[in-house]
Amino acid sequence: MLEINNLSVFYDARQVLENVSLTVNSGEIVALIGPNGAGKSTLIRAVSGTLPIKRGQVKANGQEITTLAPIYRARTLAVVPQAVHLPPAFTVWDTVLLGRAPYLNFLGQTSARDEALARQALEQVHALELAEKRIDEISGGEQQRVLLARALAQDTPILLMDEPTAHLDLRHQLELLQLVKKQAREKQLTVLLVLHDLNLAALFADRIAIMQNGVVCVAGAPAEALTAEILNSIYHVPVHIVRHPETDAPLIIPGL
Amino acid sequence: MRRKLFLSCLFLLLALFLSIAIGSVFLSPLEMWNTLIGRGAETSTAIVWKIRLPRTILVLLTGAGLSVSGASYQGLFRNPLADPYLIGVASGAGLGAVIAMSFQLPSSGLGLYLVPLAAFVTALLTVALVYLMARVGNTVPTSNLILAGVAVSAFAVSLTSFLMLRSSDEMRRALGWLMGGSIQNGWPSILAILPFIVVGVIVLLINGYSLNILQFGDDQAQQLGLNVTRTRVIILVAASLVTATAVSFSGIIGFVGLVVPHLMRMWSGADYRRLLPLSLICGGATLLLADVIARILLAPQELPVGIVTSLAGAPFFLWILRRAKNQGFW
Numbered sequence: 001m002l003e004i005n006n007l008s009v010f011y012d013a014r015q016v017l018e019n020v021s022l023t024v025n026s027g028e029i030v031a032l033i034g035p036n037g038a039g040k041s042t043l044i045r046a047v048s049g050t051l052p053i054k055r056g057q058v059k060a061n062g063q064e065i066t067t068l069a070p071i072y073r074a075r076t077l078a079v080v081p082q083a084v085h086l087p088p089a090f091t092v093w094d095t096v097l098l099g100r101a102p103y104l105n106f107l108g109q110t111s112a113r114d115e116a117l118a119r120q121a122l123e124q125v126h127a128l129e130l131a132e133k134r135i136d137e138i139s140g141g142e143q144q145r146v147l148l149a150r151a152l153a154q155d156t157p158i159l160l161m162d163e164p165t166a167h168l169d170l171r172h173q174l175e176l177l178q179l180v181k182k183q184a185r186e187k188q189l190t191v192l193l194v195l196h197d198l199n200l201a202a203l204f205a206d207r208i209a210i211m212q213n214g215v216v217c218v219a220g221a222p223a224e225a226l227t228a229e230i231l232n233s234i235y236h237v238p239v240h241i242v243r244h245p246e247t248d249a250p251l252i253i254p255g256l
Numbered sequence: 257m258r259r260k261l262f263l264s265c266l267f268l269l270l271a272l273f274l275s276i277a278i279g280s281v282f283l284s285p286l287e288m289w290n291t292l293i294g295r296g297a298e299t300s301t302a303i304v305w306k307i308r309l310p311r312t313i314l315v316l317l318t319g320a321g322l323s324v325s326g327a328s329y330q331g332l333f334r335n336p337l338a339d340p341y342l343i344g345v346a347s348g349a350g351l352g353a354v355i356a357m358s359f360q361l362p363s364s365g366l367g368l369y370l371v372p373l374a375a376f377v378t379a380l381l382t383v384a385l386v387y388l389m390a391r392v393g394n395t396v397p398t399s400n401l402i403l404a405g406v407a408v409s410a411f412a413v414s415l416t417s418f419l420m421l422r423s424s425d426e427m428r429r430a431l432g433w434l435m436g437g438s439i440q441n442g443w444p445s446i447l448a449i450l451p452f453i454v455v456g457v458i459v460l461l462i463n464g465y466s467l468n469i470l471q472f473g474d475d476q477a478q479q480l481g482l483n484v485t486r487t488r489v490i491i492l493v494a495a496s497l498v499t500a501t502a503v504s505f506s507g508i509i510g511f512v513g514l515v516v517p518h519l520m521r522m523w524s525g526a527d528y529r530r531l532l533p534l535s536l537i538c539g540g541a542t543l544l545l546a547d548v549i550a551r552i553l554l555a556p557q558e559l560p561v562g563i564v565t566s567l568a569g570a571p572f573f574l575w576i577l578r579r580a581k582n583q584g585f586w
Contacts, residue, residue: 045475090471098480106462108465
């Protein structure tokens with residue numbers, strides 16, 4: 001379970017997050033949406049402990065993250081970063097195995113169990129056949145799945161993801177989100193993820209949190225949060241809401 | 257990895273043998289063996305124990321130290337062109353060594369240890385300055401790193417030359433030593449730098465895995481549980497300690513710390529747990545071979561080994577630079 005209470009974060013003098021409060025329960029998926037520059041990635045980074053927190057607090061399974069040493073934080077929170085630079089000379093296998101880093105000694109000696117977990121994680125994202133490849137030999141979408149595998153290998157109760165579907169084709173978008181949903185249900189994984197695709201958010205998230213100008217302005221079930229009025233006021237474009245034929249989830253169609 | 261370690265050790269043994277055998281008098285393997293176990297002729301005993309062995313050990317320590325610290329700087333700055341010489345640390349260390357020597361400390365006992373310590377202090381100041389000048393956010397672009405290194409290095413070298421010109425004739429002779437590394441002073445120098453190099457190298461070797469994690473950038477490294485700031489400081493201090501002590505008695509020797517780690521990376525991949533020990537062993541061996549060449553190229557005159565390493569290393573550096581421009585860095 002992840003509790004964010006009145007979180008404020010500054011880049012130098014500029015306030016980028018203002019009194020953000022949001023709770024994600026165990027087994028729940030919360031999608032962060034909002035326009036560019038709203039502070040979604042900043043929120044993910046602040047929650048993961050890589051940005052200094054000015055006011056407020058973040059509690060991961062009851063523990064305040066600023067009081068945790070990095071190694072214990074990494075056993076609680078795993079992060080799938082937004083399309084990032086990866087060191088090209090490492091193999092996919094090395095990269096996924098680094099998810100076990102918070103459990104290893106300083107020499108990084110892995111046990112059979114560490115390797116089994118890394119292998120299992122690669123299987124879950126359907127990327128086992130990439131294991132021997134170098135990171136710069138695989139596509140952006142494959143890198144994204146490898147980063148998810150690394151986070152799964154980290155075996156944490158909380159998973160943070162920053163646009164994990166950005167470089168994926170339709171099939172892999174669905175597969176990735178289905179996998180995340182399955183993990184959330186089966187392992188009571190707490191998931192907070194940034195999504196740009198409102199329809200995917202509506203289909204897979206239990207709740208939606210909408211951010212604007214560093215503030216979480218709306219949070220609620222997809223049907224409550226994704227209304228034409230709210231979306232129009234956030235994105236300043238006309239939208240129509242229709243219903244998904246199978247699940248009745250709201251689907252967003254831009255108006256003309 | 258075992259096989260590669262074994263091959264590197266063979267390479268090192270060969271280099272050690274050549275370094276002891278070759279010089280104004282050639283020693284056969286048999287003569288060398290007899291001398292080493294204390295049953296050799298008087299002249300060859302003197303040559304081995306007074307001249308060749310101390311020189312060999314000093315060159316070995318210098319090459320190993322520069323190369324392992326070069327590999328560490330490359331990992332730390334996430335830039336394959338970081339080299340103790342190119343980023344100015346070596347010149348900074350040289351300045352400190354000359355400052356310490358200009359006080360004309362006794363060349364034995366504690367006085368001797370003050371030289372590497374002073375070199376260490378100025379090396380740390382240099383690397384901190386270069387890093388702060390070259391940094392953009394959390395990354396250090398190559399061009400910035402090299403430019404800042406060149407500028408700071410030029411400054412340190414000027415100060416060094418100034419100090420030397422103002423000092424006695426005796427000091428001035430040190431110029432040749434510092435600017436190209438013709439190794440001198442034998443056993444006392446070895447004793448003075450050995451503890452620093454050993455401690456620094458051990459610290460670097462056990463940080464191989466941390467260096468691996470650091471390659472993913474500060475954010476990800478922290479999210480993977482690494483205490484990034486602490487790790488960076490430890491590696492920076494240890495690499496600077498090793499560079500400074502190597503420089504303080506062997507002079508400024510360029511490109512070993514660049515070429516050897518790069519070749520090792522091509523041979524065995526980017527894992528620093530392999531890269532650091534292989535760079536250590538092969539760095540020592542490579543500088544020994546360079547030193548042998550320096551001794552025989554214009555025999556009986558001896559060249560500073562730094563001339564040989566720069567003649568071979570600078571073109572190599574340009575080649576990497578071109579290759580990196582075309583294909584992106586590893």
